[in-house]
Amino acid sequence: MTDVVTERRGVPVLVCDSDGPPIAGVQDALDVIGATYARADVVAVPAGRFDERFFVLRTGLAGEIMQKFVNYRIRLVVVGDISAQVAASTALRDLVTESNRGSQVWFVADLEELDDRLG
Template sequence: MSETPLVDEAEVTQAIVDAYYGHQAEWIAFTPEQLGDDFFDLRTGRAGAIAQKFVQYEMGLAVVGDIADRVTASNPLADWVRESNRGRNLLFAADLDELAELLKQRRIR
């Protein structure tokens, strides 16, 4: 997938369908760049809409990349990342090794 931000929810839905039917994937990982700046500005509602698509299609969403500056700048985002990483459907990781550890901790494949 390219590094350009996802344009709309239809594109997200297509990525989910492609991952599931093309690869029987249970998770999709995106970089912060692929999700775009609006995803991390929780006031836009973009993160919630995208996360809801993943819940609706019973697919896991992983955000893999450095978002430390964004988390430091936004208490709501910091809270959301922390709570998400305690759950089973949405994970934030700095790199693929951290993502693998988070998935292992939850016994998620």
């Protein structure tokens, strides 16, 4: 499967392939943002695509990547089980909780949960 734009609950979403290139830095995030060019409002990225540093908040990688999506007004959705990372970090747990209260960055277990959030 490749990255594909699909409509979910009336919202164009770029659903990224789990076998795509890793997102290990800001330029990788910008490449994903560029792939949405006027085609999608939301990008759903499998959690496994993110470099492990993304989930270690002290590295700053998550903040940098999330800020790029905010700057370009593209909603970022991290899709998948990150329970091990959340269990290991109170800061990450707090980030996930706060992000999911907002509308710009969400952490969801699967695409069905994304559909529920979009509905």
